[in-house]
Amino acid sequence: MQISLRELAEYLGGAVVGDPEVTVSGLGSLDDATPGQITFLANPKYAHKVEITAATAVMLPPGAESYGKNAIVVSNPYLGFAKVLTLFTTVKKTAKGILQGSFIGKDVQFGSDVTIYPGASVADRVKIGDRVVIYPSAVIYEDAVIGDDVVVHANVSIRERCRVGNRVIIHNGAVIGSDGFGYAPDGKSYFKIPQIGIVVIEDDVEIGANTTIDRAALDVTRIGRGVKLDNLVQIAHNCTVGQDTVIASQSGIAGSSEVGKNVTVGGQVAISGHLKVGDNIMLAGRCGVTGTLDTPGVYSGLPPLPHKEWLKASIVYGKLPEMRRTISSMNKRIAELETLLENMKP
């Protein structure tokens, strides 16, 4: 694929500096790009490399020196990199249809240009949008609804009545809509509370491998538009995750909690149940949120502290035995001083 800088600039919403008819056919880093490729300057620290890169063209942020290179000025060259990489690497696959060996229930509705692989299961009354791909051994339970341009990878389970929006990618082994963890104590045993709600996955969500999202007890567990969940994440029943929030691997949110918009959650974070995490908050890895967190900022620790405070405290942690010894010795020295002074009293 050969594409001119003029066409690329249009695709990116940028402006060409130099010859708009020059073409490129690939993408590389400032160090590794070869002639015929386009590169990008994402970190101003490397601005000097623009002069010596072998690339035919470079995506530059506004105001950066082009060193006479053909360039496309874009507001965010790293985003430009992601978009150009997508352009060069996306292979348009022809839809294969509903392949023999897939297990299709009654009254299933399919959009156009779907690919349902052999070994995939689609139960009764499921609705599937246009251009959906369902890989082998993925299982869609009855009455689920799947939007357009969704990819359901192998071994994914989507349970009864759950709803998946458009342009959603669900990686292998993820489970959407398993029963929430709800029981009424019955003496020393537990009586299962029926989990009759659903999960709603809004548009443009990506769900990592082996991540689990439980259906609500009564109403909806909701994953907002644009949310990105990494692998092995747990979202319990009745949670809401706000738009454009990202959650890294092995983090978990307990029941009925509400995570706001544009929240950034590191790996192995725990968020307790029945609380709120406000918009734009960042939770560093391993953070444990035990109560509602409203003030914007970066948090660490269990319970959470502002990240810089936690950092300072965590450095002192190793000094605790020494501090304790010092306190003990100071205590003795003070007692001696007190005795001395007592004895000096007239």
Add this chain to the structure above:
Amino acid sequence: MQISLRELAEYLGGAVVGDPEVTVSGLGSLDDATPGQITFLANPKYAHKVEITAATAVMLPPGAESYGKNAIVVSNPYLGFAKVLTLFTTVKKTAKGILQGSFIGKDVQFGSDVTIYPGASVADRVKIGDRVVIYPSAVIYEDAVIGDDVVVHANVSIRERCRVGNRVIIHNGAVIGSDGFGYAPDGKSYFKIPQIGIVVIEDDVEIGANTTIDRAALDVTRIGRGVKLDNLVQIAHNCTVGQDTVIASQSGIAGSSEVGKNVTVGGQVAISGHLKVGDNIMLAGRCGVTGTLDTPGVYSGLPPLPHKEWLKASIVYGKLPEMRRTISSMNKRIAELETLLENMKP
């Protein structure tokens, strides 16, 4: 479904106050219930709402004021809620039999009224009880034994020779009986120790999505009657989990540990190997158990402290840098006092 208070009281083991022939057809909260529904008073704080609820009837604890409403007095109205919800929401499904497209091995024994979906695999010599449902892409290895009224959801794996009791629910992607993590060091490499034991899941257990339970090295990894495991839980080889213990999401138990009965384990808890956690103990979220824990109580932290002590310590954590500065300054002040007094000596 219309049911009279008389019938409901019989089902719940409660006593009707008011008209036993009044019927209800649904369930709602004190705030949201509508005429024709029954509601429940689980929290005494909301006793006054019984007067104003629109519900036709209410489940009350012994001694609560009925405000002239038709009522059923039960010892535990929250349990009543769970039971009535179960009654109203359980859809009796007709067994579908062994459906075409399922993969059935040799000498498999099936009970009556089973449903084996297309895409499910049942290997040689497996025994399956009555009314069992096995969803698509679930895989039962050879010689496994499955009791009555078991639900095996899609993409579950049950490995060779493992035994599952009655009324067990296994959610999607769970793995029962994968090899334990056991190796003998062989120079710098590791030599796999055959894991030839099994997993036994007793009656009335529920296992969450993508939870993993390893088979024992030689004998049995045992999940006791009534145990409830949330999603993404890890149970290592040779562990025993006692009856009616509940374990929340993303917690893990290392090899050969024994967790007692009626233990409550929060999320992301770690229990080290070769130790015991006594009956009735509660481990708060993120607790890390590094040695046998026998004294009943609630524990937090790594290593575990009584929860209230941990709570107090955790609040001081953020003050560590300030404490260290204070200690340093006090040290200087004591030294000055010592010098002063030394100089004052006659």
Add this chain to the structure above:
Amino acid sequence: MQISLRELAEYLGGAVVGDPEVTVSGLGSLDDATPGQITFLANPKYAHKVEITAATAVMLPPGAESYGKNAIVVSNPYLGFAKVLTLFTTVKKTAKGILQGSFIGKDVQFGSDVTIYPGASVADRVKIGDRVVIYPSAVIYEDAVIGDDVVVHANVSIRERCRVGNRVIIHNGAVIGSDGFGYAPDGKSYFKIPQIGIVVIEDDVEIGANTTIDRAALDVTRIGRGVKLDNLVQIAHNCTVGQDTVIASQSGIAGSSEVGKNVTVGGQVAISGHLKVGDNIMLAGRCGVTGTLDTPGVYSGLPPLPHKEWLKASIVYGKLPEMRRTISSMNKRIAELETLLENMKP
């Protein structure tokens, strides 16, 4: 199976003490072994039990007293146990071939003596080595390459173009090659960065149930020869895990980090992104590595401390409230002394 001590000694590379023609047919512990079995002395603490064991023969370390028993002297009797157990328990299964009900794509290459179960999917152009077993509902995407003697358990997903070496065991539900978690910020939303790299699993690796290994953004996520990963482990994109490293359950490694050779990682460990963990390092359970760790040793805590230091600090943690009160009271006592002395000044 009856085997003579002579044959066993040859298999183990050990030396017979006593009668080499004596045969054994099973393996037991010093306490439980019965006549006809062989046992082993792994822990010198139990050397006296060699005298009273009922076993017909015993594997001993060099220099241990045989008490007149028939014995095989081996450098590492625990390794001997693992090897003899393997010998006695390995059931040679006859390859079943490509079974009906499996879903095989175009131009797939199979080695000899494979077993592909019904319900397994092998996509176009996949290469599969000799003696490979692929269980039901395992899904191999197009262009993947699988070596010899590999076992792919049920519900495993191996994504496009990933490469698996020889003698690899992949337990149920594991995911090899899901997309790395990479996005370019686009205003408040995120734009997916194509993940076009692969995962390479080298020889003799074992991968636990529901473990996830993401494909690299551009090049390779690499799991080195002999690595053992437990269940529910997360390996992010572009990571390298060095040879003979073992990682216990629920641990995670963030993107682009490099873990050395012969590293031992406990359970629920977190390793941040873009750092190195040196060869031979041991990370205790729940350790959180936030920066490159080069000095050999055992580490605990977040951030990591040498294990012994962490242990001492962790014991003081519960004393923090008491320490704070002591500091406060000492502060007052020092102030009183200062006032007293001030007043004593002439």
